Structures are given as C-alpha cells and as structure tokens.
Amino acid sequence: MLSERDTVYGGATGVNWCDYSPFDPGVTRPLHEVTRREARAAFVRLMDARQERASELRRLLEGNGVVLTPDDAGLQVVNDWFRCEVEGVSGTGRLRNLWYAVVNDLALFLGDVMIERSPNLQWVMFDKGARDAAFQRHVIMGFTGVANPKYNVDVDRLLATYGHQIVADESVETDAFVTWVAAAIDKA
Structure with a gap:
C-alpha cells in the first residue's frame, strides 16, 4: 500500500544527487557554541x-525533474x-x-523569496540573547x-523540523513552503 508520501511525487525512488556539493560553514560546532567572531564569519560566508x-x-x-521558481506554484512543486524524497536515519x-545541507539551501531560497516579496525583511545573524533558540543563527528579521x-523566522530550523516530522511519518502541512512565505509576508 502506498503512503501519502509515495503518491505525492510518484514514490520515493531515490534522489539523483548530481554531484551535489554541500555548503561548508567553516565551523564544526553548533553556532550557539562558537564565539561571536566565529559565528559572524560563518554568517558572512x-x-x-x-x-x-x-x-x-x-x-x-x-x-x-524539478524546476525551482519563486512563485507559489514553484514553491509547491x-x-x-x-x-516525497527527504530521508532519515532509521531509529534516530x-x-x-x-x-x-539541502535543508540549508532550501531555507536560503525560501528566505530570499520572503525578502523578494517584502523588501523590509532581511537576513540577520540573531544576537539578541544567548538563551534564544535562534542565537547566532541566520534568520529573517525586519517584521x-x-x-x-x-x-524572527529561522527558516532553516523550521525546514529541518518539517523534515523530521516527515521522516517520522507525522501528519504535516502539504503546502508548508507556500504557507510559511505567506505568513512571513503577512507579518512583514
């Protein structure tokens, strides 16, 4: 029996990685654990x-087989x-x-779409409190x-959480990307 994930995009048949090269942030620890200077350098990079x-x-x-466009139809695709394709490590x-790495790249794209649609928004390294979950991370601000x-909107964390929910077979919004962009624009 096919799950909803299988029917959405024709079935998880495996990603053609096409020599995909992940981004190297230049730090090896979570950003909240590095010095402000290291975090700033990673943000600029x-x-x-x-x-x-x-x-x-x-x-x-x-x-x-997917075309990346910033309109709502493209975001939905x-x-x-x-x-359909996101994969987890079994049992973890x-x-x-x-x-x-894909989450990071998608988050940058979605954040840039938010900024394009509402130019008062911008990428910021969040430094407004060490206890905040977004501390020293790249977030969208200017709302x-x-x-x-x-x-702020931590698109990267939002997208990673979405991925975790998907691989755990939890119920998720099927139009999350469009919804997130619209919600950001509503608050902008």
Missing part, C-alpha cells in the same frame, strides 16, 4: 555564498519533492546528513506587523 547555493540547489532539483529521528522587535 553563508550570505556571500547565497547565489552559489541557489545554483547548487537548482542543479540538484533539475537533475530530479519543490515542497512536494521534499516531502534525524535526517540523513546530506539532507541537512513590522508584530510587536516583538526580536521576532
């Missing part, structure tokens, strides 16, 4: 690599592909390591439709 990462993501998706609740000046 990531922001400088955005165009390259978009090209790498586009090449990966095209090698799997990529969302469907992700839901974690994604396969290479999928965290004027919320009272909290620290309000």
